[in-house]
Amino acid sequence: MDSLKIAELESKIKQLERKLEAANGAIALAAVIGPKVRNISHLVAQSESAGAFKENGQFYYKGEYLSAAEYSQRIEADENYAVHFKESQRPIESIPASENPWRKESLNLTKQMRLLRENPALARKLREAAKGGS
Known part of the structure; x- marks a missing residue:
């Protein structure tokens, strides 16, 4: 050889x-x-x-x-x-408020769209939390 x-x-x-x-x-x-x-x-x-x-x-x-x-x-x-995990594995408490893309202080349209596409339930929770001032 x-x-x-x-x-x-x-x-x-x-x-x-x-x-x-x-x-x-x-x-x-x-x-x-x-x-x-x-x-x-x-x-x-x-x-x-x-x-x-x-x-x-x-x-x-x-x-x-x-x-x-x-x-x-x-x-x-x-x-x-995060996209790989079931919604129950990614509770809203695991997302710091400073990273909520719906909050005025950390507004991020790209992250909002990605969350809406990849994890709609979490997106809804974060949007509601931002409206409530959390």
Whole structure:
């Protein structure tokens, strides 16, 4: 076997190892957080594109290596992942008043539209809270 074929095979092995890491990460994540999310496939895809799945069952998140349970806790609190969680998992109390896009002090039409599209019930609650002066 020549060195070119060996290099090709080594490259294919690395690709397969990355796919296996992603599959193992997806399974671990689904086991920990599956019932809390709307569509586990979408959450897995976002996590995979962010490079979260690492070897030995570890997850990489904002400079740290975490277990599946730790990773799931972090992304539950992360606004970038909020769209994946069922409404009951994203209570209005978890949104600081200073980040309510309907409040005069933090008015943000882009966030309003995104919330209306991705989580209408939460959007309604935040709009009502802003009207009430909370």
